[in-house]
Amino acid sequence: MGDVTPHPLPPLSDVLASAHVVALPLVTRFRGVTVREALVFEGPEGWTEFSPFVEYDDAEAATWLAAALDFGWTATPAAQRTSIQVNATVPAVAEDDVPGVLARFPGCRTAKVKVAERGQTLADDVARVRAVRAAWGPEGRIRIDANGGWNLDEAEQALHALAPFDLEYAEQPCARVPELTELRRRVAYMDVPIAADESVRKATDPLAVARAGAADLLVVKAAPLGGVHRALEIVRGAGLPAVVSSALDTSIGLSMGLALAASLDTLDYDCGLGTAALLAADVTRDPLLPQDGSLPVGRVAVDPDLLRAHAASSERSAWWRSRLERCYSVLEAGSG
Structure with missing residues (x-):
């Protein structure tokens, strides 16, 4: 790296x-x-x-x-924006629990839905994504995240089943860069962009996925990539659109992600930095919880x-x- x-x-x-x-x-x-x-x-x-x-x-x-x-x-690098639009994050919950999860992200217009959970089935994923679409209607944006949990054929089958719900993109559907390259070729007709996460943050060469033409965009996290400055360098080197996401951080860690998102030259996607909503406690009296679908850029005061x-x-x-x-x-x- x-x-x-x-x-x-x-x-x-x-x-x-x-x-x-x-x-x-x-x-x-x-x-x-x-x-x-x-x-x-x-x-x-x-x-x-x-x-x-x-x-x-x-x-x-x-x-x-x-x-x-x-x-x-x-x-931190100079900020190019003062607030960041964020997405709701839907863990691999039962479909009946989806509305309760979404309620924790007021004003958000995008949901990232976890899929390919170990011990679950594609039918579970379809039901969860369907529940999000039903809750948010046609205007809401839905992206899925498989964390590399499918092989190539499973990913193709899953995207075929989930494409009718109008996916914004599919994040890390397969674990390996060659699989992502082939999957991207196979599903081009579905118009479902492929995003790379683990293939960036867990790679010896985080730019390999971009050179291979294996992804349409990158999901970047400041902490696993070595910090705000290093992650910004990777995004600029890849030349692809980027989404900044979190690693289930406290509000301190989320402020690091917000600093990265604020410094990007362009930011066309809502970011996965609203995950303080999944915590029942935090280290600040003013946790970074989504308000009107966004979060302010800046340091947090620890209590x-x-x-x-x-x-x-x-x-x-x-x-x-x-x-x-x-x-x-x-x-x-x-x-x-």
Whole structure:
């Protein structure tokens, strides 16, 4: 992915001095979890967040730490907009639960619907997407996200079944770039654009998907790509439209994504940054919840009382601090 290590690294003692580990409950299961853990800390530029998912190894998680340090210690690029339109995010819930989920995203005009959930069927996906279309009518925009969960033939079958609901695009329907290239060729007649997410943020070369002609647009997340500056560089290098999305962050992490979205040269799609609506708690008294379908660009004010109220257990806090130290060592080795 190239060098994402900040130069120079701030002292580890400075990073840990203000570190807090929080455990925030979700309003509904998402990515298989019901509690989102995050380590937050304060740098000269403001509060920042380190929250790679627990299953990621240190090499991958270190890129998230680079992003956190970039956001805490480096001024963000010049903003080209002051607010960002965001989409509703619909987890892999039963169709009857869809209206309740959508109600948490007031004013949003776009919904991203999770599909290809392990243990579910295409019929479940069709029912969920149909429920969103029924709730929002013909004017609402619907995009689906399979997280690479289908093989090539399954993806073609699924898009054929879901295309009647007028999809804005299909995000990461297959896991591998060659599959995306072939799928894009097969479904061209359906007029369903293909978006790449994991093929960008988990790739050694995040521009390979663009060179292969495997996607019509990119879904980018600041933290997994090494920070706002690195993600902006990738988008400009790819030369494709981009959607900025979140990784189920606290409002601190969402403010990082908003800084990225604000700095893009063009922004033609609603962004997946409204996911604080899936959290039952946050670290600020003014969480970044969609209002009239949008979010303001800017830093958030962290509330010390909320940090204490939602503090993780001592065992989990120790686990996260140890993880941060290991990831710092990875970055340190990379900067030598």
